[in-house]
Amino acid sequence: MTGSSISQVADELDISTRTIRFYEEKGLIQPRRTTGNQRVYTPRNKARLKLIIRGKRFGFSLDEIAEMIGMADADPNELEQIEKSLRYGDAKLKEIRERKKELTLLEQDILAVRDKLIKRKMELETMGTSTTKGENE
């Protein structure tokens, strides 16, 4: 129930301790401290870090992620604030769904190239060593 140290978390999530501290500087996480002032990470803190990393992998900037998280941390007593957060979250969800579609497009782009390469490979294999330059498109 003690929680993890910063280097344990760094190992676990495969990021540097500097990165973790940097995210804290930016206000993305607020781990507790020991009496000796060392950072302690709960599972919840780790989940938050995972979310950040995940967001980053999709090209979201830390500022954007901060907003997403700001959403999570919004003072839960201000109705106005909650509604703003909900709107922001919904926009992000829409964006995420669009990216899913684009990811499929990217996948198809690569599959198309792959198909061409495979066809060309088969040609080369059945054709023996004759060096015919196929058309370029």
Next chain:
Amino acid sequence: MTGSSISQVADELDISTRTIRFYEEKGLIQPRRTTGNQRVYTPRNKARLKLIIRGKRFGFSLDEIAEMIGMADADPNELEQIEKSLRYGDAKLKEIRERKKELTLLEQDILAVRDKLIKRKMELETMGTSTTKGENE
């Protein structure tokens, strides 16, 4: 059949001309030139740019994208080269599929936050104006 100018492409793809020239500097595109040395972009060039932009949205660095594109440009006459490209492409496909899964996780993270916010909102609404500070979890 003349192709587009750099600013036309910039408008079309919603990026700056600087960005387009920068991608060229990095070797990601090679548009033809007019007799007056101005860049001319074919639909194929544009498709390439779209692929770059798409890749960027998934957190791929320009260097990584350059590698992907290198795959597409591999000399189709060298069997060895083709096989290398295929392996590279397959690796990228695997990566893309992993990202798809993660994207779903990110979506779920945000949905979870959303649910909490909605619950809290309903509490506030039914509860009238009493300012009770709920527990923080």
Next chain:
DNA sequence: GCAAAACTTGACGTTTACGTAAACTGTAAA
């Protein structure tokens, strides 16, 4: 209880991905 390992806060350095300005050239319209 003491050295070694891990942690702390600065603070400056580096890379990526462009922005921006300068100084010049090509192109289109009146």
Next chain:
DNA sequence: TTTACAGTTTACGTAAACGTCAAGTTTTGC
């Protein structure tokens, strides 16, 4: 042809996201 706009290269500037010391503090293992 001149004028104005679009394009070209070169080069310095910058914001984001960390990397990398340095110098001191805390924790841990013997």
